Structures are given as C-alpha cells and as structure tokens.
Amino acid sequence: MTVHTPEQLAHEQRRYLQVFAWLVVLTAVELAVIYPPISPLAKGLMLVVLAATKAALVALFFMHLAVEKRTLAYIALTPAILCVLLVFALLPDLGAFTRALTHATPVAAEAHE
Amino acid sequence: MSQAAVAEHDLGIEPAESPLTPESWGKLGMWVFLAADAMSFGGLLAGYGALRYGDPTWPVPKDILGVQLTAFMTFLLICSSVTMVEALAAIRQGDQRGLRRFLMLTVMGGMTFLGLQAFEWTKLILHEGQSIARNNFGATFFILTGFHGCHVFGGVTYLSAVLGRSVRGVVGAIVTAAVAVACTLGLIVVTSATLSGFVAVIAAAAGAGVVYLVATLLAGGTPVYSAHNNNEVEIAALYWHFVDLIWILVFTFVYLI
Numbered sequence: 001m002t003v004h005t006p007e008q009l010a011h012e013q014r015r016y017l018q019v020f021a022w023l024v025v026l027t028a029v030e031l032a033v034i035y036p037p038i039s040p041l042a043k044g045l046m047l048v049v050l051a052a053t054k055a056a057l058v059a060l061f062f063m064h065l066a067v068e069k070r071t072l073a074y075i076a077l078t079p080a081i082l083c084v085l086l087v088f089a090l091l092p093d094l095g096a097f098t099r100a101l102t103h104a105t106p107v108a109a110e111a112h113e
Numbered sequence: 114m115s116q117a118a119v120a121e122h123d124l125g126i127e128p129a130e131s132p133l134t135p136e137s138w139g140k141l142g143m144w145v146f147l148a149a150d151a152m153s154f155g156g157l158l159a160g161y162g163a164l165r166y167g168d169p170t171w172p173v174p175k176d177i178l179g180v181q182l183t184a185f186m187t188f189l190l191i192c193s194s195v196t197m198v199e200a201l202a203a204i205r206q207g208d209q210r211g212l213r214r215f216l217m218l219t220v221m222g223g224m225t226f227l228g229l230q231a232f233e234w235t236k237l238i239l240h241e242g243q244s245i246a247r248n249n250f251g252a253t254f255f256i257l258t259g260f261h262g263c264h265v266f267g268g269v270t271y272l273s274a275v276l277g278r279s280v281r282g283v284v285g286a287i288v289t290a291a292v293a294v295a296c297t298l299g300l301i302v303v304t305s306a307t308l309s310g311f312v313a314v315i316a317a318a319a320g321a322g323v324v325y326l327v328a329t330l331l332a333g334g335t336p337v338y339s340a341h342n343n344n345e346v347e348i349a350a351l352y353w354h355f356v357d358l359i360w361i362l363v364f365t366f367v368y369l370i
Contacts, residue, residue: 004205013202020195024188031184034175034369044370051365055358062194062354075144083155090159094166 019061026054137344140351147355150264154359157260158366161253172250174368177241179233182310186229187364193222194357197272197350207340209279213328216276219353221321223269224297228313230262231301235308254367261363264356270294273324275349280332292327296320 004012030050033043060066065073165171174180196218203211234255237243245255270290277289300316338346 006206009202009205013199016195016198016202020191023191027184027187027191030365030369031180034180047365047369051362054361058194058354058358058361062198062357063351072141072144075141075148079148079151079155082152083159086155086159087162090163093163 015061019057022057023054026050026057137348139344139348143348143351147351150355151359154257154260154362157253157257158362161257161366164249164253168249170248174370177237177243178254178368179236180368182229182233183364183368186226187360189222189226189229190357190360193219193226194354196222197353201343201346201350204279204338204343204346205340209336209338212279212338212346213276213325216272216279217321217325217328220269220272220276220293220324221317223265223272223353224300224317224320225314226265227262227269227297228300228304228317229310230258230265231304232308232310232313234258235305239308257363257367261356261359264359266297268353268356269297271349271352275346276324276328277331278345279336279338280328281334282337285328285331288331289324289328293320293324296323 030047033046033050059076063076065076196215200212200215200219203215243251243254245252270293273293274286274290277285277287279285281288297320300313300320303316304310304313
C-alpha cells in the first residue's frame with residue numbers, strides 16, 4: 001500500500017483543482033463552439049477534439065493513469081482502440097437507413113427485371 | 114525468489130503483487146470491468162452515429178434538447194469528480210470526517226444529476242412528444258442517456274455503501290445503500306410529478322443529507338478505512354470518474370454535435 005506524504009497530497013490537490021478548472025473552461029469552449037455559423041464538419045471535429053481532451057484529463061489525473069503502472073493504461077486503451085475499429089467496421093452501413101427510406105424500389109427487384 | 118515467495122508458491126497461494134499488476138487486485142478488477150463497460154458505451158455511440166449519419170430527418174439536437182441544462186449537469190458531474198478525489202485525499206491523511214463529508218457531497222452531485230435527468234426526460238416525453246418508439250433519434254437518445262443514468266444510479270448506491278462501510282462495516286454499507294436507493298427513487302418520482310428542476314435540486318440535497326445522517330447515526334467503533342487502508346475508496350472513485358468521463362462523451366456526441 002502506497003503511503004502518501006503531506007507534500008505529495010498537497011501537490012495532488014493543487015493538480016486536481018487545475019484539472020477541474022481546465023474541464024470547466026473546455027466545457028465553456030464547447031458551448032461557445034456550437035452557436036457560430038461554421039461548417040458542420042469543422043464544428044464536429046473541434047467538439048470531438050475537445051471531448052477527447054476532457055476525457056483524457058479525467059483518465060490521466062482523476063483516475064491516476066498518468067502515475068499508475070502501464071498495465072492499467074493498456075487495459076484502458078484497449079476499448080478505445082476497439083471502438084475506433086468498430087466505427088470503421090460500420091462505415092459501409094453509414095446512411096443505410098436513409099438510403100432505404102429514399103429508394104423505395106429494392107435493388108434486388110430491379111435486378112430480376 | 115524470496116523465501117516468502119517460495120513459501121507462497123509451495124502453499125499454492127497466488128502472490129499478492131507482481132511486476133505486471135498494480136498493488137491492488139481490486140483496482141485491477143475494476144479497470145477490467147470499466148474496459149468492458151466502455152465497450153458497451155462505445156457500441157451504443159457507434160450505433161448512434163451510424164443511424165444518424167446522412168439522415169435528413171434527424172433533428173438538430175440543440176433545438177430539442179436543453180443544452181444549457183445539460184451543460185449544468187456536466188458541470189455537476191465534474192464537481193462531483195473533484196469532491197470524490199478530495200474524499201480520497203482526506204482518507205489518505207486519515208481524516209475520517211473529511212472522507213464522510215466529501216462522499217456525501219459526491220452522492221449529492223449524483224442525486225442532483227439524476228433528478229435533473231428525470232426532469233429533462235419528463236419534459237421531453239410529456240411536452241415535446243419524444244419517446245423511445247417514435248423514431249431513431251428518440252430510441253438512441255433514451256437508450257444512451259438511460260444507460261448512463263443507470264450507471265449514475267449505481268454509482269450513488271455504491272458510494273453510499275462505501276460511506277456506510279467507512280463507519281460500520283458491511284451492515285453500515287447495506288443500510289446506507291438501501292437508504293440511498295429509496296431517497297434516489299423518491300427524488301426521481303417527486304421531480305417527475307412536479308416537473309421542476311428546483312424540486313430536483315432540493316430533493317437531492319435532502320436525500321444526500323438523509324444518507325449522511327444515517328451514516329453518522331451508524332458511526333461507532335473503529336473506522337474501517339485509514340491513511341494506510343483506503344483501496345476500496347480508490348476503487349469506488351475509479352468507477353465514479355468513469356461515469357463522469359462517459360458523460361463528457363455522451364454530452365458532446367448526443368447534445369452538441
């Protein structure tokens with residue numbers, strides 16, 4: 001069991017408050033980004049980067065991944081990598097629901113004709 | 114190999130520490146659980162994205178959903194993460210009262226979040242006509258936020274159990290967790306019935322106060338956690354921060370983009 005010295009604890013608490021301030025600021029920036037009339041792609045990219053930064057701050061400092069053994073970082077990274085792969089796996093299906101709505105005639109039926 | 118390790122090996126006992134694992138097996142177990150849970154949320158978010166992409170009938174979220182209210186809920190969860198790390202810092206200094214107070218504040222943050230979510234859902238269903246069966250937007254919105262809300266509910270119960278355990282062991286954990294469940298369900302019902310965010314905040318403060326009071330009444334004997342024994346608090350904190358982390362992503366993908 002790791003025992004923390006008072007100096008370490010004081011340092012950690014200062015770090016927690018800094019992270020808290022950053023999280024609040026980044027949330028405010030997110031809210032500021034959604035209203036200006038900029039392209040949806042740029043807006044989406046900015047929001048994803050901001051959200052990823054906030055999530056990383058929570059994981060690294062509140063969940064102590066920055067100072068934990070690497071085993072835990074590998075465990076934490078595994079679902080993130082798998083989720084990115086899942087998004088790529090779904091790429092062929094993107095917009096499939098919309099296509100089904102807009103093209104009433106089934107492709108298979110046309111092929112038979 | 115040390116003599117102690119040789120003795121453990123001879124007895125068939127797994128060593129408590131190894132270079133590949135953290136010092137707490139409980140912490141490792143929680144991380145594995147969180148990784149699996151993250152995949153559940155990842156699957157839901159990926160499904161949400163696949164259904165939404167290119168759908169011209171998909172509504173603009175900020176036109177339907179109360180972004181300002183949800184931003185406040187995000188702020189609440191961030192604050193509750195800070196109170197959680199303060200609770201852990203308090204017990205690492207052997208401060209029992211600090212641990213109880215900060216745990217109570219964290220539980221209050223979670224309860225307020227749930228009350229405001231009940232308010233948001235009731236408003237969406239009764240006033241905006243949204244439902245899980247109406248369209249893909251409703252289905253994905255209610256499943257994603259509902260799944261996360263269940264995690265917050267679990268977290269409130271879990272942290273209340275830790276609060277109870279800190280003062281009276283297993284019995285304290287069970288009693289305090291049961292009180293937290295009753296208070297949370299009560300605040301959800303009251304908020305939905307009155308359709309008032311103000312009532313949600315007041316009911317959450319009252320609920321957390323009751324949980325704290327019960328824990329205080331149960332206090333007696335030697336405290337379970339100390340400056341040298343606080344792994345269980347750290348493990349509970351991991352779960353709570355994960356709930357906060359996931360909400361940061363849900364807030365961005367469902368409410369802002």
